Amino acid sequence: MDNQATNISFIICPPNFRISYLKSHSIDLGEPVRFYSKEDLIQGLYFSTKESAIVYLMEKYGFSYALAKERLNDLFFLPQVPIGNVRIDQLISIKADLENQQLLAKSPYFSQGFEGKFAKVIGYHHHDKELHKLAKILGLQLVFETPSQFKKQEVFAFSSIQSEVDYFFNAASELIDNGVNINDIYVVYNDTNYHLPLLLGSHYFQMPINLPSIASWGATPLGQMAQKLFNDGQDIGLITAQLKQDFAIEDTHTVLLMIQKASQIKGSPATMRRYLKALLDQTNVPAKVMNPAIRILPSPYPIKGAYVFVLGANQGVIPSIHRDISFLNDEERQQLGRLTSTEQNDEEEGVWEYFLKTQTHLYISYHLIDERGQAFASPLINRLNFDKLTPRPRRIEFGRQSADIKLANMLDLKRVFHIDNELIAPYQKALNVAYRQYDYRFKPFDMNLLEAKLRMSYSRIDTFYQCRYRYYLDYVLDLEPFEGNFYTTFGSFAHAMLELSNDPDFDFDTSFNLLKNRYFFSIRDKAILDHLKPDLIEVISFNDEHKSHMHLVAQMNEVNLKFALDENTTFIGKIDKILLTQLEDKRFAAFVDYKTGDESFRPDKLQYGLSLQLPSYGLLFKRDPRFCDVDIIGYYIQNITPPPINLKPKEDYAKIYHNKVRLNGLSINNVPVLMTLDDTLRNSQYLVGIKISKEDKFSYPQRVFSQDDNERFLETTLSHINNAVKSIRACDFTINPRRIGKDYSCSYCPFRDMCFRPNHAVAKIYIESEDVDDGAELE
Numbered sequence: 001m002d003n004q005a006t007n008i009s010f011i012i013c014p015p016n017f018r019i020s021y022l023k024s025h026s027i028d029l030g031e032p033v034r035f036y037s038k039e040d041l042i043q044g045l046y047f048s049t050k051e052s053a054i055v056y057l058m059e060k061y062g063f064s065y066a067l068a069k070e071r072l073n074d075l076f077f078l079p080q081v082p083i084g085n086v087r088i089d090q091l092i093s094i095k096a097d098l099e100n101q102q103l104l105a106k107s108p109y110f111s112q113g114f115e116g117k118f119a120k121v122i123g124y125h126h127h128d129k130e131l132h133k134l135a136k137i138l139g140l141q142l143v144f145e146t147p148s149q150f151k152k153q154e155v156f157a158f159s160s161i162q163s164e165v166d167y168f169f170n171a172a173s174e175l176i177d178n179g180v181n182i183n184d185i186y187v188v189y190n191d192t193n194y195h196l197p198l199l200l201g202s203h204y205f206q207m208p209i210n211l212p213s214i215a216s217w218g219a220t221p222l223g224q225m226a227q228k229l230f231n232d233g234q235d236i237g238l239i240t241a242q243l244k245q246d247f248a249i250e251d252t253h254t255v256l257l258m259i260q261k262a263s264q265i266k267g268s269p270a271t272m273r274r275y276l277k278a279l280l281d282q283t284n285v286p287a288k289v290m291n292p293a294i295r296i297l298p299s300p301y302p303i304k305g306a307y308v309f310v311l312g313a314n315q316g317v318i319p320s321i322h323r324d325i326s327f328l329n330d331e332e333r334q335q336l337g338r339l340t341s342t343e344q345n346d347e348e349e350g351v352w353e354y355f356l357k358t359q360t361h362l363y364i365s366y367h368l369i370d371e372r373g374q375a376f377a378s379p380l381i382n383r384l385n386f387d388k389l390t391p392r393p394r395r396i397e398f399g400r401q402s403a404d405i406k407l408a409n410m411l412d413l414k415r416v417f418h419i420d421n422e423l424i425a426p427y428q429k430a431l432n433v434a435y436r437q438y439d440y441r442f443k444p445f446d447m448n449l450l451e452a453k454l455r456m457s458y459s460r461i462d463t464f465y466q467c468r469y470r471y472y473l474d475y476v477l478d479l480e481p482f483e484g485n486f487y488t489t490f491g492s493f494a495h496a497m498l499e500l501s502n503d504p505d506f507d508f509d510t511s512f513n514l515l516k517n518r519y520f521f522s523i524r525d526k527a528i529l530d531h532l533k534p535d536l537i538e539v540i541s542f543n544d545e546h547k548s549h550m551h552l553v554a555q556m557n558e559v560n561l562k563f564a565l566d567e568n569t570t571f572i573g574k575i576d577k578i579l580l581t582q583l584e585d586k587r588f589a590a591f592v593d594y595k596t597g598d599e600s601f602r603p604d605k606l607q608y609g610l611s612l613q614l615p616s617y618g619l620l621f622k623r624d625p626r627f628c629d630v631d632i633i634g635y636y637i638q639n640i641t642p643p644p645i646n647l648k649p650k651e652d653y654a655k656i657y658h659n660k661v662r663l664n665g666l667s668i669n670n671v672p673v674l675m676t677l678d679d680t681l682r683n684s685q686y687l688v689g690i691k692i693s694k695e696d697k698f699s700y701p702q703r704v705f706s707q708d709d710n711e712r713f714l715e716t717t718l719s720h721i722n723n724a725v726k727s728i729r730a731c732d733f734t735i736n737p738r739r740i741g742k743d744y745s746c747s748y749c750p751f752r753d754m755c756f757r758p759n760h761a762v763a764k765i766y767i768e769s770e771d772v773d774d775g776a777e778l779e
């Protein structure tokens, strides 16, 4: 190869090999080397696909973004006409379709200038038949790199990823101590489980390391806001202006460029929403680059003078494994002259073999146990007959904080499992670790919240009273990014359906199908949604029927209200439904909150700062100048997905269902006034627990309230909101979860694993009225 090297005109390598190659070879700047990847050659010789082709496939064939890209990659080396194979013929037809739509771009002059030239190949196997085919068409001579001398390496086995990473930082520290430049140290790992230990190790050893970013733009507040504005169908200019203002970003910011890109492609709003989401989710936020620092090896290609640590040289990881699970199976790929999964594995192994044999300063290691159980060394290490060694325990620790943790870990093992370690004594002599001295209490410190602008809502106040520490983790540290699930999306969907149902021209199926495509439901979710369709039909028909039994003057849906608590604090809320009724010239209001879970309004919990949702709506309502003279006559929850009904013989399903979706809550204790909301009061068909006795009294007093009671609800609620704001501003986030009857603050708390609250921190509150008969069953 060496005597041909001077004639080399091109380097053919995967894109990530270019940097490694340039670092290892001196390039004559007078004659720049031209790099091509195999994909460059394929696209140059055949066609490249426009970005709009992805959107076209997403729209026409319902593909996800990833699937559309996969199909586009499969469109090469296809025969001209169908061959009777379903998948290959489908690809032929997709290709023809894209050609008709002019979504395939061809470069007619690409093949010129290759004939008779030499190209050095790195990063591809010398048996790569796709590459050989391309070279043949271009008349190009391929020269594969082969190592001039092999080096037998040593490989270390570690019990866990953590101990392996620990070894890496200590060994790297030792190299630096011996005069090696930190910029010449590289690390390579194929297993994402190494990312966090490396990140922590970098901190504990005070050693900068340029790790890749793992956060996508889609998960950032900027990306989420961009999606929201885009989904709302706002004008691109306005979206850009708002994002620039809110996030102080330039026109050239990646997210703005992605929005521009999405706005220039033709597609239905639903497809473009999916497309933008995929773009944001698949583009990582660039990582901060430090210099000097340890770097990630760009590719398994030897770098002259570099010290490279290969971590996680485990079976199935290095080299990674390709399986026969893609759209075209191995037999079909063979038929088309494409690489089969076995050939891809050979290629991958060949590349790693070359690297492991030729990199001079190499430190290879693997782990024996991980979260999946027992782990094994890469078969490649066995095949290359490298020496497998067990590392000796270290006597010098370069990471002070890491040594503290190691000592605490050894002490934990001794305390819990009685495993003694000979290193405990020398470590204890050298270190002073405050082992098991933490009292698991929150100590307030200044977080600059005293004059911060706060937007409080019922859910924030509820979280605060469930547990102040949870509020701190959730809203101050913002540790729990909102992750939607089927029920959160269904909640928005159902709200929208119920709002649309008030339209005089409402048609259930038309609206259902329209919204079904507007919200992000997977195929599985759509099946569950169809299952819940009868529930929605029943709720809408119940609400229609109820309307005919009230003196309704207006119905308002999704009403946003707010008022200022003080100059820096706003209280906000959105009421699902307000029913405005009238008796003579006096107006009345009842609130309805739709729920997909089993919840109810419990005034007896108000004193503990809980069950504040409906009275907080009352507060918002009464503070609004439009409604201050309107009296509140009802606070209700309507369960729009009642639990399955177990029907007994002779029971009427419709009647029982009707019973389940009645408005559940508290009503005013004034019969004529309440009649404006329900004229069936004698034995109410629409309000749970409302029944009038022969003496004209409410049979279940716990289901009604007086105007004085209401004043008290609102006062208590306001006082709780003010107290919460005061404590938040004082940064008092004590760990104080509660257990009230069946409600337990920690039950669904996402921070259970990190708060370490002691059992005695849980306040147990007993409420007598948990199981009283409140007339919930309709007679």
Ligand code: SF4
Binding pocket: 466, 467, 468, 469, 470, 735, 736, 737, 745, 746, 749, 750, 751, 752, 753, 755, 756, 757
């Ligand atoms: S798990 Fe319990 S104590 Fe810990 S933050 Fe959550 S609610 Fe509070």
